[in-house]
Amino acid sequence: MSTSPRTRTVVSCTLLVAALGAGVTACGSDGNPLADKPYDAADQISFTGPTGAGKKADPDKPLEVAAQGDGRITDVTAVDATGRYVAGELAADGSRWHSTSPLAANAHYTVRISTEDEDGAPGRKTLVFDTSMPTTTKRLDVTFGPDAGAYGVGQPITAKLNHAVKDKAQRAIVERALRVDSMPAVQGSWYWVDDKELHYRPKEYWPVHTTVQVHSNLDGIRINDRLWGGSAKPLKITIGDRIEAVTDASSHHMTVYKNGAVINEIPVTTGKPGYETRNGVKVVLEKQSFVRMRGTTVGIAEGSSDSYDLPVYYATRVTWSGEYVHAAPWSVGSQGYENVSHGCTGMNTSNAEWFFDTIHPGDIVKVVNSNGDPMEPFGNGFGDWNVDWKKWRTGSALTNGKPEGPAPEDALRLQPTTV
Missing domain, CATH: 2.60.40.3780 (Immunoglobulin-like)
Known part of the structure; x- marks a missing residue:
């Protein structure tokens, strides 16, 4: 039947x-x-x-x-x-x-x-x-940076965690959930700076006029027996023109480029012997129209021959330890000829005002041919671009030790997103 x-x-x-x-x-x-x-x-x-x-x-x-x-x-x-x-x-x-x-x-x-x-x-x-939320566990919250807004092509994305994640497998769970989507799409990767902070950057500088959106899929995801994914506020930033200021410490001149074309050449002075300006790529952190600069803040004893206490205008900050590009009217006679500063890049007031108005957070300030130490990759601003791409990939829990290109499970990370 x-x-x-x-x-x-x-x-x-x-x-x-x-x-x-x-x-x-x-x-x-x-x-x-x-x-x-x-x-x-x-x-x-x-x-x-x-x-x-x-x-x-x-x-x-x-x-x-x-x-x-x-x-x-x-x-x-x-x-x-x-x-x-x-x-x-x-x-x-x-x-x-x-x-x-x-x-x-x-x-x-x-x-x-x-x-x-x-x-x-x-x-x-x-x-x-x-599903329930276990009551005996901690929540891993993520704070993305920078603040929403417009930035230069060198701006990294940061993710700060409220709890340390040390295990590589657990880091992979966290990293896979932190998504960076851009239009146009780029190849990029996270780098674990330490147990509680990650930085994301593309292989090359961001393309001009890129829109970048960052979000987390971590909420509710189990990381370990005691730690579960928590909240994260999404972030959106836009990228402007490609502004790069390149200072040659040996010739005492700065060349400023906009989208590859020279827009200004400025005589400058950089760090004198014992206070040499750091070599390498730095990212503009902030701009301050006025800063009181004192030698005691960088370890120079008050009353010594190198001591100073000066009002400084049009100050563009590139390290948290106190390196700026700024107006230095007291050293105009040396600008273009010799290095006499305590590590900052000084120029006359009109040039400093122009630079201040032209540059933005996230733009590139690069120093070459200085006898100073290399710019630190992390901890003193954004020295991320001084890490070559191959080494940068080793800082990722997903790409470390893997061939160039995304793993199959991460292929969607590189797909363009409509924003």
Whole structure:
């Protein structure tokens, strides 16, 4: 005797759904083999602990779907309300599917199961459930920088964490969730500066007029038994023209470029012997129309021959330790001829005013042919561009030791995004 369509449907969706170690049987009562009827998790999933409406599942336990009777599973998708999919593995014979990536905490999930019976008749089932947030864990919150706004082509993106992450595998979980999307798209990577801070930069400077959007998918993701992903405010910045100021300390001149074309050449003075200006690429941190500069702030004893206490105007800061490009009317006679400063780059007042009005945070200030130390990569401003790309990739928990180019699971990181 032939099997009726209704009987085939019952066989095809006779499934055991085990979420967080608890089993449940779910099947549609509709005779249509393509029926897709959602069920309330409170009725369909048993939890570890008390059951009932409003109870939530433990995200530490895997999600499993198993076929019963003569049916087989053909496809399972599990996605949370933010669009994050749960990776899973389906047995070759279609008897069982289980999740291979952790569920998020405090999330709402929709699971869609496709099946077929021994005659190939299809069936579908949708289940929904919520996961809990463990009460004994800490939340890893992320703060992105800089502030929203317009910046130069050298501006790195920063991510500061409120808890340290030391383990490489756990760092990979965090890093994969921190997304940087740009238009146009660029190749870039995060670098772990320390256990609580990451920097992101492209392989080359940002293209001019790029829009960059940064967000985190970490919320609710399990990092370890005691640490779960927390909140992060998204960030949007725009990139302006490519402004680069290159100072040759040996010739005592600065050349300023805009999008590759020279727009000014300025006589300057840089650090004298014992106070040489740092070599390398620096990124403009901030601009201050007036700064009181004192030698005591950089370790020069008050009253010594090198001591100073000066009002300084049109000051463009490039290191946190006190290196600026600024007006230095007291050294005009040396500008273009010799280096007499304590490490800053000095110029006359009119040139300093022009520079101050032209330059922006994120623009590039580069010093060459100085006898000073190299600019520090981190900790004294943004020396990120002094790290070559190959070494930069070693600072990533995802790309360290891997060939150039993204891993397959990270390929979407380089896709253009409409912003």
